[in-house]
Amino acid sequence: MIDLRRLHVLRAVEHYGTVTAAARALHLTTSAASQQVRQLARELGVVLLEPQGRGVRLTSAARSLITHADAIQARWDQAELDLRADHDDPAGLLRVAGFPIAVSVLIAPMAARLRERHPRLSVRIQEAVVPESFDLLFEGGADLAVVEATSRNPPVSDARFDQQPLLDDPFDLVVPDTHRLAGRERTDLAEAAREEWIAPSADNPCRLQVLSACGAAGFTPDIVHQAWDWNVTAHLVAHGLGVALIPRLAHLTPHLPITRVRCTGDPHRKLLTCTRAGGHERPAVAAALAELRELAPTAVA
Template sequence: MIDLRRLHVLRAVAHYGTVTAAANALHFTPSAASQQIRQLARDLGVDLLEPQGRGVRLTPAAQSLLAHADAIQARWEQAELDLRADHGAPSGLLRACGFPVAVSVLLAPVAARLRTRHPRLSVRIQEAGVPESFDLLFEGEIDLAVVEATPHNPPLGDVRFDQQPLLDDPFDLVVPEDHPLAARERVDLAEAAHEDWIAPVPESPCRPHVLSACGAAGFTPDVVHHALDWNVTAHLVAHRLGVALIPRLAQLTPHLPVTRVCCTGNPHRKLLTCTRGGGAQRPAVAAALRELRELAPTTVV
């Protein structure tokens, strides 16, 4: 009989990439995590880890086992749902997370709607970046996340997560209000090729979108300033330090002397909802997903 707790340690090593990182996430010591995997290997009669440089990697047998382990986790989610189903109104605790714009524009109003429509349901929201959101889902710390689609996300076919499209968030060119392009209804980004640019910091999931949009317009932007927060970016634009691409969902400080201009080609980022595999059918999660899908089309104008 496989010990599911040991199997979860193996899943964590695959998710986080090292035994040490997995142990930290699970609040184990590295030696305790390694011992769990060694015992699982003895139970199964196969090697699950093999040396690689100064570390270890999963063996082909471990990779094969993981495919079954992820399916078992999804079935367990469904089993819990079946056991607790009472066909009543959503109730209990719903834990959600998202990056700052998602929390402000989507999750906060959805939580308010759920509180009104389902008084027995309690919602807890946590701000989290995209990689952290997947970690929190994997660890069972949250039930629902709103994330950006990035090249570093788990593939859509990863059965550990159920990722579904929510909305496309267009990027606008943001310029000082007296800039020659400010009077335009729509602009080709190539017309801003010779401007100084303000771009997201290198670790931001939006940076590749900005650089790709400029690349599609035929140029590499001359990035002279970097910012993490969209309002910081807008203040830099307001002081005529450059132009920027800013998602339409980002709510900027009112009365800044800047203008948003629509871009030809519709550069945008995709927002997704994400739950654990099998978790989207939980009444509380399903209610939140319905509210998100109802609200999302009204947020981008």
């Protein structure tokens, strides 16, 4: 009979990419994680890991096994839901993760509404960047996450997760109040092609989206400054150091001498809700998703 704990270690190796990273996430030593996988391979009589350079990679047998393991995990999660669900009123602990803007604009008001409407439900919020949110869901450390859609996310077809569109967050062109485009209600992004630009830093998931929006307008931006935080970007704009594309959900420091100008074509990023497979059926998660869907349209108005 397969030891499900060993199967979980193999799933973690696939998710995190290396035995070392999987061991760290599972609070094991690397040797202990390797031993778990080797023992699983002996029990099944197949090779699960094979050498690749200085590391290892999963064999085709391992990937086939993981497909079944994901299905087993989903059925186990469903069994827990069936046993623990209170179909009359959401109750218990709900753990929610999200990147900073999502927490501020969507998750915090969602939690406040849930506390008022469902007093038996306790919400715990964790700020997390997008990759960390998927890790938390995989590990069981979060029940629901609000994430940005990026090329680094697991594909929508990934059977471990249920990813659903929540809202489109438009990018506005942000310029100093004295800028020639500040009086426009809407502008073609190409009109800012010759400007100096402030762009998201390389590790910010919005960087690619900003570059893609400029590319779609027919130019490559002249990036002179980079920042992760949108308020840092706004202060750089306020001092006349360049222009920037900033998501409308980003609440900027008030009274800065800057103007948001809407862009023709409405370049935007997509926000998603994500649960483990079948997790949206849990009453607490379903209640949270309903609140998020109600909050989303007004958040970007």
